[in-house]
Amino acid sequence: MSHTDTASRPSMGLTLWRQTWPMAIGVLSLLGFQLVDSAFIARLGTAPLAAQSFTFPLSFLIIGVQVGMGIAIAALISRALGAGEQDRARRLGSLVLLSGAGVIALLALLLWWIQAPVFLSLGAKPESLVLIRSYWNPQLISAWLGACLYFGYSLFRAHGNTRLPGVLMVTTSFANLALDPLLIFGVGSWPGLGLPGAAIATALAFALGLVILGWQLMGKEWLSSRGLMDEMRLSSRPFAGIAGPAMVSQLMPPLAAMLAISVVASLGEAQVAAWGLANRLETVSLMVVLAMTMSLPPWLGRCYGAGDWAQVHQLLRLALRVVVIWQLALGLVLAAASPWVAQALSGNPEVHGDLAVLVRFMLPSYAALGVCMLVVSAGNALGWPLRAMLMSAARLFVFYLPCLWIGSVLGGLTGLAIGAAVGNLLAGLAAWGLLRRVLSSPRRRMASF
Incomplete structure (x- = not known):
């Protein structure tokens, strides 16, 4: 490694920290309220928590489409x-905001129309559909x-501003946390709405965020209404080239979640409820990784546009080191504290024992899962989205x-937890191998990796 590389490392590390910490705090707050949301619902009983858990794969489907489009937005x-x-x-910024809103609206309408057969295919009982529907309609x-x-x-991140998204996620x-108890349980003479109240609280919180975001965009010169049709013809192919594989990569987790919850459903309703809480805890524990998958690609994209592959190597090396150390330490701590973590998230004795088993075995493996997620995210920013998609599929x-x-x-639920951990470990090793092969090509071998 050269003297210049060594000298630039503290500056690069500081910049990475400045780009990532607002998103990390935002992701923590956003996913944290979802975890607390599920903890509130757990107080309603096993059936409402299981009903919410059955909606997770379809919610992940919507998120997969939006994240795939967001990756293309930030990259282009x-x-x-x-x-x-x-x-x-500026033209790209306007196009993606308009097209993204339209695509997600159509997807939401489709999922509303086909909800009954989908939930039944996931293992939900017919008598549970009324409860699931009461939550799913406002959730859409x-x-x-x-x-x-x-x-x-995504627009703000593409312009290097991660602070406002982080602040809005916290806001x-x-x-949502303020509205949750009121709308779920009620206060005084207000009886509350039960399970649907959780979805309505989230919708009101997101509406507040959109008002603030729109107000902030009014002071920026990041959008333009001129030449949009010409830009659409020019950019539709590169957008599809990035968004297509990225969207497929992001849609595979919801499909996998559907298959996984059908396996869990065969074990029982309490196991489905525990699995739902474990999924919420998983996303919270991956906050640093998720923040980096949002803050790092725009930086990598600018390096890609400038042809600076030496900085690409340094950025990825630093990011992977942070992810492995952080996730392994956090996973081991949570695994050691799994009985108390499970008790805090669910007071239901039918659920917290199973949840403790899932936490104990799965959380440490998220260090390897984080490596895989970071490699896939970097691939979409660095011009190899097809490899990233295949890596996501293999994982x-x-x-x-x-x-x-x-x-x-x-081995039942314990065997399921161990199997998930082994799968994450194998995926992380495979992603690391893919990254080394891609970045060792002659055009990109400008720093040792």
Whole structure:
């Protein structure tokens, strides 16, 4: 490593910290309120918590589409900015906000229309459909509002501003937490709405965030209404080239979640409820990784546009080191404290014992899962989205799901948890190998990796 590389490392580390910490706090608050949301619902009983858990795969489906589009937004706009094409960046910003809102609205309508057969295919009982529907209908509105908010976040991140998205995530999280007890349980003479109240609280919080985001955008010159049709013809192919594989990559986790919850449903309703809480805890524990998958790609995209592969190597090396150390330490601490974590999240004795088992075995494996997520995210920003998509597919369908299913057959819920952990470990090792092969090509071998 050269003297210049060594000298630049503290500066790069400081910049990475400044780009990531607002998003990390925002992600923590956003996912934290979802975890607390599920903890509130757990107080309503096992049936409402299981009903919410059955909606997670379809919620992840919507999130997968929005994240895939968000990746393309950040990549194209950051590349345009890196190449000095300010006017094109403005046109792209306008296009993606309009098209993104329309696509998610159509998807939400489709999922509303087909909800009954889908939930039955996931293992929900017919008598549970009324309870599931009462939550799912307002949740679809919440999902659309959240997607529009996310596209706005992507626009800010593409311009190097991670502070406002982080602040808005915190703001909407606190608004949701304030509304949750009121709308779920009620206060005074107000009886509350029960399970649907959780979705309505989230929708109101996201609506508040959109108002603030729109007000902030009014002071920026990041959008343009001129030449949008010409820009759509020019950018539709590169957008599809990034968004297509990225969307497929993001849609595979919801499909895997559907298959996983069908496996868990065969074990019982309490196990489904515990699995739902474990999924919420998983996303919270991955806050640093998720923040980096949002803050790092625009930076990598600018390096890609400028042809600076030496900085790409340094950025990825630093980010991977942070992810492994942080996730492994956090996972081991939570695994050691699994009985108390489970008790805090669910007072239901039918649920917290199973939840403790899931936490104990699965949380430490998220260090390897974080490596895989970071590699996939970097691939979409660095011009190899197809490899990233294939890596995402291999993680889920070659490593994770087969190991999870084999574990459940051999050892019930404990075997399922161990199998999921083994699948994450294998996926992380495979992603690391892919990254080394791609970045060792002659054109990109400008720093040792």
